[in-house]
Amino acid sequence: MIDNLEQTFRWFGPNDAVTLNAIAQTGATGIVTALHDIPCGEVWPLEAIKERKALIENAGLKWSVVESVNIHEDIKTAGPLREEKIQHYIATLKHLAASGIRTVCYNFMPVLDWTRTHLDYGLSNGASALRYDAPALAAFDLFILARPGAFQDFSEAAQLAAKIYLEGLSADEKDQLVSTILAGLPGTDEVFTIDQFRAHLERYQSIGAAALKANLQYFLRAIIPVAEALGINMCIHPDDPPFPILGLPRVVCTEQDLLEVLNMCPSPSNGITLCTGSLGANPANDLPGIVERLGSHIHFLHLRNVCREPDGSFYEAEHLAGSTDMYLVMKAIILEQQRRKDQGREDIAIPMRPDHGHLLWTDRNFNTYPGYSLIGRMKGLAELRGLEMGIKRTLIA
Structure with a gap:
């Protein structure tokens, strides 16, 4: 048998209503988090990283992935502080490496992160x-x-x-x-x-998709050589939703976009966060095919599902339901793991987290971040864990 995917859970720090002790009871062993109190573009102090890591490890868990070291708008727009903010980013990567943290998720979405219009959309079973x-x-x-x-x-x-x-x-x-x-x-x-x-928006009036891609390439060529020397895997998160909104360009929406990002600065450290929800909101994206063709560059997995509607709307579905065939996605991931094993690679246990859970039952008693309920995500993790085991038992005896 090949190694299981590393089961992780996102945690928003000491003020998160979902505690580390609660996460430990879900079966997850890894934590995905960031120093959210540090303003975007500033250096993460080494002592602050070590303090947060110790807090996680004292709960019997591991800080597996940083999500995210956010990118300052002056880097995205080639603003006057671009060089300074890139150096701050590099300093943070050095501090993370010195603390033994080797996987960093980030995105290049202008201004806004993932965008939704409703945070409490009612489902037929009473969940939201x-x-x-x-x-x-x-x-x-x-x-x-x-x-x-x-x-x-x-x-x-x-x-x-x-x-x-x-x-x-x-x-x-x-x-x-x-x-x-x-x-x-x-x-x-x-x-x-x-x-x-x-x-x-005014800052982006003269920045279209081509200019934003050029700014992304500039950023990658500055940080990827450093990341490679430090042994850090950078993994870009697709845009969410995967199409332009509010007059802002989006440049990480399709398989072709991901391939272009990889080619901007070829390196083992320049990789992908495969988010099946973000990419799955675009019906043109072939998720199993993306894993098959670009799987060697995947450093991190966000596994979730969306139910697409004809007018471009979508909502977060159950992890094994929705518009994406999660069985085929998981099968493709497992085949990628097998290829890595055959090649002698060490990164077989790819970190995976159940993304964006439903708000279920007693989840409503806690003030959690939208999409990050405890029971809803635990349900997703259990389903994904079972799917992985079932495929591996039948596919790889």
């Missing part, structure tokens, strides 16, 4: 999930943000659907929509104001 509703996003973009040029990005049918959607909202529901879309980075309570967000 995260949702991206295309008419809701269009309503915000067209009529609340009133972004110049927004009408050019939507068909007449989409504009009408957005208008109807907005007319059905109360004042409180409009405010909730705004705060949901304009939430800042995961692990923080930051929410942009409309004026703050407009100022960010």
Whole structure:
């Protein structure tokens, strides 16, 4: 038999309602976390990293993956602080390596991280999930943000659907929509104001997809050689959702995008976070095929599922349901593990975490970050663990 995937759980630090002791009871052995209290673009102090690592290890767990060392907007926009912020990033990587932490997840999404319109979308069984509703996003973009040029990005049918959607909202529901879309980075309570967000959009008026890719390549060519020397695996997270929104370019949405990122700075340290939810929201993405063709570059796995709708909307489905065939994805991952074993590679136990769980039962008694309930994710982990074991027992005797 080949090694099992390393089962991990995301944890947002000492203030997370989901405690390390609770995570230890899920069967996970690894923690995925970050120093969320350090402002984006600043150096993570070595002592702070060691203190957080010790806290995790005292609970009988391992700090397996950093998610994320966020990238400052001046790096994404080639702003005046780009060189300084890249050096800060490198200093943080050196501190992580000195602490024995070797896998770093990051993304290159402009301004906003993953974007949803609803954080408590009711399901038929009484649970709730995260949702991206295309008419809701269009309503915000067209009529609340009133972004110049927004009408050019939507068909007449989409504009009408957005208008109807907005007319059905109360004042409180409009405010909730705004705060949901304009939430800042995961692990923080930051929410942009409309004026703050407009100022960010202003910076991107002259930055299209080609310019953003060029800025990503500049960043990678600066940090990947350092990461390789340190023995750190960098793994880019796909854009979520995997298409342009709110006038902002998105450049990590497809298999071709991922291949371009790998070719920007070829190195074993320049790799991928395979997020089956982010990529799965685009029906053109062949998830098992991506694993088969790019699997050697995968350093980290986010396994979740979404249920796609014809208008571009989607919601978080159960981990083994939804629009992505998780059996085929897991089978492709296991075959990649077998290839690594045959090649004599050591990174066979790829870190995997169940992403974005439903809000189930007593989860509602705790103030957890959206998508990061305890029981919902534990259910997903149990299902994925069973799927992995079943495939391995039948595929590789």
